[in-house]
Amino acid sequence: MTDAAVVPAEVRPHAKVGLLPPYAAGKPPVAVPGLAPFKLSSNENPHAPVPAVLERIHEVVTGAPGAASPVCRYPDPLSTALRERLAAHLEVPADDVVTGAGSLGALSQLITAFAGDGGESGAPDEVVFAWRSFEAYPIVVRSAGAKDVQVPLTADHRHDLPAMLEAITDRTRVVLLCTPNNPTGPVLTTDEVEDFLGRVPPHVLVVIDEAYVEFVRHPQAVSGLDMYRRHANVVVLRTFSKAHGLANLRVGYSVSRPEITAALRTVAxxxxxxxxxxxxAIASLDHLDDVLAGVQTVVDERERVVAALAEAGWDVPETHANFVWLPLGERAAEFAAAAGEKALSVxxxxxxxxxxxxxxxEANDRFLEVARAFGV
Known part of the structure; x- marks a missing residue:
């Protein structure tokens, strides 16, 4: 780079950039001689997409026989075919579905459309969410110029819904509910969410983030779709990254009423x-039984791991996602280092x-070995 190309000192990012916490993606494992490395840090599905999905990907990339590959063309900006397929699957109007680059992309649309710096009032809008929860929440909120209001989890690592209600002010525009909660694992129940929604002002958007919904086995777990059908201010977030094993392709969506989706499409x-x-994603929905069979394999492993941890004396929160949470406090880094020595990234x-x-x-067995050796 020549001197002329150096960015001048006067060029500065917007002040809000300095307020953003960095997003820390899960790191790959460090190689250890004699051990196969495993990445257990990003909540990825350890299984590849079902074969029919891989076949569809190949067909799309290569194009029809005798025709050019479509990858040189822009995609349908509205993802019409996927929205129609989701509408049939979820039994909702296609106009109520808006796609995005993963559920995070769909969330960014929501925050951009419904929260910001407050305009002429001079006071930023507020977005309320539990903490700790998905670490992208404060990044998305602050990037939009809004203020994040973090409400601590309960002692059993769940959303404190009464405290979240108390945190709502006349500046609140959005409330985020993550169920199962990432990174701790517990779900919200139908009764508690129904009661919560009955107390939230109707002009406040309530987003139910269900990125891990396919892994849920709790009989009283809330259904975001049921809440959307009963409450006009509810938005549901879902993704194909987890259960469907399509994390690299970045496809998710939201479901909400037309007056909300119109705004989302404007800022998408x-x-x-x-x-x-x-x-x-369409091919995955077309072979959903195969997808869910793979999900059940992960759930079975989760239950085996949780049982083994309990037998070893660990007290972990009830999880209905594809991960477990070890509430280690100040010993967290120490445990991660111990796992790293066994070629595991957590x-x-x-x-x-x-x-x-x-x-x-094999990765889960090695994690259990680390947990037993580490001690509670």
Whole structure:
């Protein structure tokens, strides 16, 4: 780079950038001689997409016989085919579905459309959510110029809904509910969410983030779709990244009423969902029984891991996701280092705990060995 190309000192990012916490993606494992490395830090599905999905991806990328590959063309900006397929699957109007680059992309649309710096009032809008929860929440909220209001989890690592209600002010525009909660694992129940929604002002948007919904086995777990059908201010977030194993293709969606979706489409990043991602998601829905069979394999492993941890003396929160939470507090980094010595990468939250994704059986067995040796 020549001197002329150096960015001048006067060029500065917006002040809000300095207020953003960095997003810490799960790191890959460090190689250890004699051990196969496993990444248990990003809540990825350890299994590849079902074969029919891989076949559809190949067909889309290569194009029809004798025709050029469509990858040189822009995708449908509205993901019409996927929205119609989701509408049939979820029994909702297609107009109520808006796609995005993963559920995070769909969330960014929501916050951008419904919360911001407050305009002429000079006071930023507020977005309320439990903490700790999905670490992208404060990044998305602050990027929009809004203020995040973090409400501590209860002692059993669940949303404190009464405290979240108390945190709502006349500046609140959005409330985020993460169920199962990432990174701790517990779900919200139908009764408690119904009661919560009955007390939230009707002009406040309530987003139910169900990124891990396919892994839920709790009989009283809330259904975001049921809440959307009964409450006009509810939005549901879902993704194909987890259960469907399409994390790399970045496709998720929201479900909400038309007066909400109109705003979301206005602020949506054009062409965020590629044709490859759209067709892979459709193929996955077309072979949902196979997808759910793979999900059950992960759930069975989760239950085995949780039982083994309990037998070893660990007290972990009830999880209905594809991960477990170790509430280690100040020992979180120490545990992550111990796992790293065994070629396992896990996700440590300094001073709070460690989230460990459910992976391949060999990886889970090695994690249990680390947990037993580490002690409670």
């Amino acid at each position: 990043v054009p062409f965020a969902v590629s044709t490859v991602a759209e067709q892979a 996700r440590a939250f300094a001073g709070e705990g460690v989230r460990v994704s459910i992976g391949e059986r």
